[in-house]
Amino acid sequence: MPLDKPYLDVPGTTIFDADQSRKGYWLNQFCMSLMKPENRERFKKDERAYLDEWAMTEEQKQAVLARDLNRCIQLGGNIYFLAKIGATDGKSFQQMAGSMTGMSEEEYRNMMIGGGRDPRWGRS
Amino acid sequence: MARITASVFTSHVPAIGAALDLGKTAEPYWQPLFAGYEKSKQWIRDNPPDVVFLVFNDHATAFSLDMIPTFAIGCAAEFPVADEGWGPRPVPKVTGHPELAAHIAQSVIQQDFDLTLVNKMDVDHGLTVPLSLMYGQPAAWPCPVIPFHTNVVQYPVPSGRRCLALGQAIRRAVESFDQDLKVQIWGTGGMSHQLQGPRAGLINKEFDNAFLDRLIADPKAQAAVPHIDYVREAGSEGIELVMWLIARGAMGDLAGGPPPRLAHRFYHVPASNTAVGHLILEEQT
Numbered sequence: 163m164p165l166d167k168p169y170l171d172v173p174g175t176t177i178f179d180a181d182q183s184r185k186g187y188w189l190n191q192f193c194m195s196l197m198k199p200e201n202r203e204r205f206k207k208d209e210r211a212y213l214d215e216w217a218m219t220e221e222q223k224q225a226v227l228a229r230d231l232n233r234c235i236q237l238g239g240n241i242y243f244l245a246k247i248g249a250t251d252g253k254s255f256q257q258m259a260g261s262m263t264g265m266s267e268e269e270y271r272n273m274m275i276g277g278g279r280d281p282r283w284g285r286s
Numbered sequence: 287m288a289r290i291t292a293s294v295f296t297s298h299v300p301a302i303g304a305a306l307d308l309g310k311t312a313e314p315y316w317q318p319l320f321a322g323y324e325k326s327k328q329w330i331r332d333n334p335p336d337v338v339f340l341v342f343n344d345h346a347t348a349f350s351l352d353m354i355p356t357f358a359i360g361c362a363a364e365f366p367v368a369d370e371g372w373g374p375r376p377v378p379k380v381t382g383h384p385e386l387a388a389h390i391a392q393s394v395i396q397q398d399f400d401l402t403l404v405n406k407m408d409v410d411h412g413l414t415v416p417l418s419l420m421y422g423q424p425a426a427w428p429c430p431v432i433p434f435h436t437n438v439v440q441y442p443v444p445s446g447r448r449c450l451a452l453g454q455a456i457r458r459a460v461e462s463f464d465q466d467l468k469v470q471i472w473g474t475g476g477m478s479h480q481l482q483g484p485r486a487g488l489i490n491k492e493f494d495n496a497f498l499d500r501l502i503a504d505p506k507a508q509a510a511v512p513h514i515d516y517v518r519e520a521g522s523e524g525i526e527l528v529m530w531l532i533a534r535g536a537m538g539d540l541a542g543g544p545p546p547r548l549a550h551r552f553y554h555v556p557a558s559n560t561a562v563g564h565l566i567l568e569e570q571t
Contacts, residue, residue, distance in 0.1 A: 168512075168514040169441075169513075169514055169517050169522075172485075172517055172518055172522070173484075173485055174483045174484035174485030174486075175480070175482070175483050175485050175517070175521075175522050176482065176483060176522075177441050177517070177522060178439065178440055178441060179440070179441040179442065180440065180441070180442075183351060183354075183440050186351075187351050190346070190350070190351050191350060191351060191352075193346070194346060194350045194351075196371055197347070197368070197369050197370065197371055198369070199369070199373070202371070231482075232483060232484070235482055235483060240346065240439060240440070241481045241482040241523075242345040242346040242439055242481075243346045243351075245345075245346075245370075245371065246346070246370070246371040248371075249370060249371025249372040250371055252372075254301065254304075254558070255300055255301060255481070255558055255559060256301065256558045256559055259480075259481050259482070259486040259487065259558075259559045260486065260487070262482060262483050262484060262486050263484055263485075263486050263487065264484060270486075270487060273487055274487055274489075274555075274556040274558070274559060275315075275556060277489060277491070277555055277556075278478065278487050278488060278489025278555055278556055278561070279480070279485065279486070279487040279488045279489060280488075281478075281488055281489070281490035281492075281493070281519060283485060283488065284484075284485060
């Protein structure tokens with residue numbers, strides 16, 4: 163019997179379920195490691211070398227290096243884990259979320275001040 | 287006998303903590319939000335609990351993908367403030383209530399809810415931001431706190447119906463503890479919340495306010511709302527709202543008593559990427 167996954171057609175959204183979690187295990191565990199200041203320093207000093215210590219796929223490593231959060235999420239990342247990369251970079255959560263929308267930082271901030279994204283966005 | 291005296295519901299957006307810690311509360315962006323909690327700070331001075339039972343979700347802080355408990359109760363004597371990637375928040379450490387926590391764990395598991403017992407846990411903004419909103423910036427938190435984690439990060443997450451029933455079980459557990467304690471139960475997180483993907487920044491004021499209306503007046507109907515409705519209407523992280531149903535389930539009307547009294551209601555957009563919602567419900571005696 164197929165599992166109940168009614169969320170696959172929500173526009174612009176990837177739900178972090180048990181399948182995504184399995185795909186993103188090492189990517190997300192790498193993110194968790196950035197909660198220690200010494201690991202943040204090591205990552206900042208040589209990102210590639212630090213990433214190579216983790217059993218992530220090359221695609222996942224490239225997505226992290228490019229700070230392409232949408233790609234990271236497709237590859238199993240979860241936003242609460244990925245937020246540790248943004249924190250290491252000194253970015254606010256708003257800057258991180260905005261970076262996934264294709265809007266400039268200012269456009270995104272203004273949209274939020276104006277009441278946020280219309281809930282009908284992307285619906286057919 | 288211990289008793290539930292009130293429930294408090296609030297968002298726990300990390301940027302709110304940052305605004306407090308960096309002294310930005312009077313800035314035009316933040317002022318309307320903090321103004322909405324002025325009444326709450328007075329209310330809690332007038333109605334101080336002996337213990338706060340605080341329902342929140344860990345945000346990839348204490349629980350990595352190594353282990354993801356659906357429900358976890360903090361039984362430790364102390365909970366350090368977590369480093370979420372930018373250093374720990376400059377707030378007091380959280381003192382637990384191991385005796386009451388162990389009692390609740392025993393009782394709730396015997397009522398068929400599978401809790402994970404946690405004896406070592408750093409607590410993140412999900413727990414500390416609500417304390418800051420209600421208590422401001424004291425040198426020490428005024429009472430012990432029992433942290434109660436609910437998984438809303440990795441789907442599937444527990445249903446609204448199960449969360450409401452869990453709240454009812456927690457109330458029975460509290461009432462069977464033989465010390466005379468006033469316990470408040472807080473449900474935190476939520477309101478319109480889409481933090482990821484091209485749809486980030488979704489805000490649905492109608493959905494949020496209908497949720498608040500029903501949480502107050504008809505929690506059983508709200509508990510029957512399926513997850514997918516939260517996801518479609520309030521964003522992928524809007525599912526955090528199910529945690530409010532745990533706190534609501536602990537109120538006396540669901541155990542045959544009178545309906546709670548609404549002491550305060552507040553709603554504001556935006557805080558960073560999300561809406562902010564807040565309620566205080568008091569038990570009628």
